[in-house]
Amino acid sequence: MPTPFKFVIKEQDESSGARAGVFSTPHGDIPTPVxxxxxxxxxxxxxxxxxxxxxxxxxxxxxxxxxxxxxxxxLIARFGGLHEFMGWSGPILTDSGGFxxxxxxxxxKVSDEGVTFRSHIxxxxxxxxxxxxxxxxxxxxxxxxxxxxxxxxxxxxxxNRIALQRTHLWAERCQKAQTRADQALFGIVQxxxxxxxxxxxxRFLSRLDLPGYAIGGLSVGEPKAKxxxxxxxxxxxxxxxxPRYLMGVGSPEDLFSGxxxxxxxxxxxxxxxxxxxxxxxTSRGRINLRNASYAEACGPIEEGCTCYTCQRFxxxxxxxxxxxxxxxxxxxxxxxxxxxxLDLMRRIRGSILSGTFSELKAxxxxxxxxxxxxxxxxxxxxxxxxxxxxxxxxxxxxADSAVGSGD
Numbered sequence: 001m002p003t004p005f006k007f008v009i010k011e012q013d014e015s016s017g018a019r020a021g022v023f024s025t026p027h028g029d030i031p032t033p034v035x036x037x038x039x040x041x042x043x044x045x046x047x048x049x050x051x052x053x054x055x056x057x058x059x060x061x062x063x064x065x066x067x068x069x070x071x072x073x074x075l076i077a078r079f080g081g082l083h084e085f086m087g088w089s090g091p092i093l094t095d096s097g098g099f100x101x102x103x104x105x106x107x108x109k110v111s112d113e114g115v116t117f118r119s120h121i122x123x124x125x126x127x128x129x130x131x132x133x134x135x136x137x138x139x140x141x142x143x144x145x146x147x148x149x150x151x152x153x154x155x156x157x158x159x160n161r162i163a164l165q166r167t168h169l170w171a172e173r174c175q176k177a178q179t180r181a182d183q184a185l186f187g188i189v190q191x192x193x194x195x196x197x198x199x200x201x202x203r204f205l206s207r208l209d210l211p212g213y214a215i216g217g218l219s220v221g222e223p224k225a226k227x228x229x230x231x232x233x234x235x236x237x238x239x240x241x242x243p244r245y246l247m248g249v250g251s252p253e254d255l256f257s258g259x260x261x262x263x264x265x266x267x268x269x270x271x272x273x274x275x276x277x278x279x280x281x282t283s284r285g286r287i288n289l290r291n292a293s294y295a296e297a298c299g300p301i302e303e304g305c306t307c308y309t310c311q312r313f314x315x316x317x318x319x320x321x322x323x324x325x326x327x328x329x330x331x332x333x334x335x336x337x338x339x340x341x342l343d344l345m346r347r348i349r350g351s352i353l354s355g356t357f358s359e360l361k362a363x364x365x366x367x368x369x370x371x372x373x374x375x376x377x378x379x380x381x382x383x384x385x386x387x388x389x390x391x392x393x394x395x396x397x398x399a400d401s402a403v404g405s406g407d
Contacts, residue, residue: 005184005211007243013357017235017262020352023212023243025091025143026182027083028058032243032264033352035250035345036061036093037338038272038407042076042086045272045407046331047338049088055307055335056342058090059144061267064136065097069119069126073139081141093267094142095247096133096174096188098149099216110150112166130173137183144184144212147174151217154192164190164197168204175208184211186245192217193226195233202237213238214245215263219254228257235262252281252344253370256361259348269407271341275333278322281340285369289333294319307339308332 009021023030037044037052040063044052052060062082067073079085082092101108101115108117114129133148148170150163171187178185187205191197205213215234218227231246238244243264249255250268258266271281278289282302287294297315305311309318309332321329344364351360 003181003184003211007212007241009241011353011355013352014355015358016260018259018348018352018357019262019264020349021243021264023264025184027089027091027143030058030091030265031349033255033259033345033349034059034265035255035341036265036267037342038267038269039086040066040269040407041070042067042082044334044338045276046327046334049086051335052088052338053090055338056346057338059093059265060088060090061093061095062086062140062142063097063100064094064133064140064146065100067094067140068097068136069121073136077139077141081139083141091144092142093144093245093265094137094140094146096137096146096148097128098133098146098188099151101128103151110166112169114148130170131177134174134177134185138178138180142183144186145178146214147171147185147187147210149188149190149216151190152192154217154220154222157192157194157197160190160192160194160197164201168201171205171208171210175210186210186212186214188214188216188247189234189238190217191230191234193222193230195230198230198234199237202234206237206239209239210242212243212245212265214247214265216247218246219249224254228261231258231261231263250341251371252341252364252368255341255345255348256364259352259357260361266345271337272334272407275337276330278333280318280333281337283364283367286371289315289319289322301336302340305336305339306343307336309336309339 004026006024007021009019011020021032023032036059037057038061042062044060076082076085083089101117104117108115114127116127118125130148137145149167152159152163167190174185187208187210189198189201189205191201218230235244244262245265246258246263248268249258250266250270255266280287280301294315299314300310301315302310313332318329318332347360351357
């Protein structure tokens with residue numbers, strides 16, 4: 001099938017796998033490496049599309065599962081697709097819905113044909129197959145769509161072997177089902193924390209000659225060292241002339257680690273979720289506005305930060321808004337966190353183009369104190385639960401892992 005997509009590598013770092021490129025799509029070029037803010041329900045929480053553009057966002061992610069259930073792909077298609085529906089003119093990526101469906105635990109039944117599941121909204125029964133996932137994503141009209149995959153517990157070797165065969169079968173079926181040439185179908189490498197399965201998956205999917213490849217099933221609670229080990233093993237096996245997408249990863253230190261290993265695309269709900277909980281990124285590390293020390297802090301969150309929040313408001317004001325549970329506080333915090341990550345990625349890309357990536361990474365590491373590994377694992381698990389959902393939305397005896405609204 002002829003494709004309007006083109007990936008060009010502009011510069012390759014001499015001392016690592018980092019690379020700067022451009023991925024051309026029908027809705028514009030995506031400079032890589034790139035971080036995509038998450039807009040699960042066709043919105044990045046609290047922000048408008050114009051604000052995202054002003055922040056420098058070049059790609060956003062929307063969620064197939066949630067938009068399938070509400071408002072429905074048929075309605076979105078009548079509006080001309082997601083771009084028209086949500087007022088965003090740039091490139092959009094939709095996931096396949098697989099992660100959310102497989103997070104439903106007792107509410108779904110899996111076979112090689114697909115997955116029968118019950119909605120977390122009203123308990124109604126639905127069926128997702130690879131063909132159905134592609135059909136829905138074609139109705140949504142994103143530029144990048146994902147193959148339907150199974151995302152099992154990463155440490156269960158036996159089940160990962162079974163799930164991997166199903167993921168590969170489904171990737172072939174997704175490729176055959178695709179009818180739109182203006183959407184790039186990415187395959188998803190799975191295999192848990194097992195190098196042999198990751199290798200098997202990368203080699204199989206590479207033979208399908210897809211426009212791009214995602215690495216899924218990582219950063220879901222396993223130690224960070226294991227995540228990096230799997231990346232070190234997997235990335236070199238993927239086609240070097242296709243974009244590589246690391247799903248669900250977005251802490252500042254993880255962006256450097258991923259870029260260093262040759263990752264081109266990242267997405268994560270972390271910056272927006274943290275913002276709504278009063279946690280903000282700074283060049284020194286993460287801070288928490290809930291701390292009393294910010295109650296009378298007259299300066300901005302980050303001296304020298306050019307985001308709207310830091311240019312206009314004191315840390316004391318943000319502390320007050322958070323304590324008062326004011327919506328403006330959520331918006332200002334989100335503006336800051338997304339600015340921090342998008343600007344960091346812009347500087348990372350610039351350093352690759354100028355041959356100074358290793359210097360930027362070293363400079364950043366000297367001042368930035370990352371979240372401790374144990375706390376990071378808790379963050380990953382919390383994020384995984386939020387992507388699955390909370391217990392507060394149960395319906396008709398739904399299980400604790402019912403999928404919530406996400407980000």
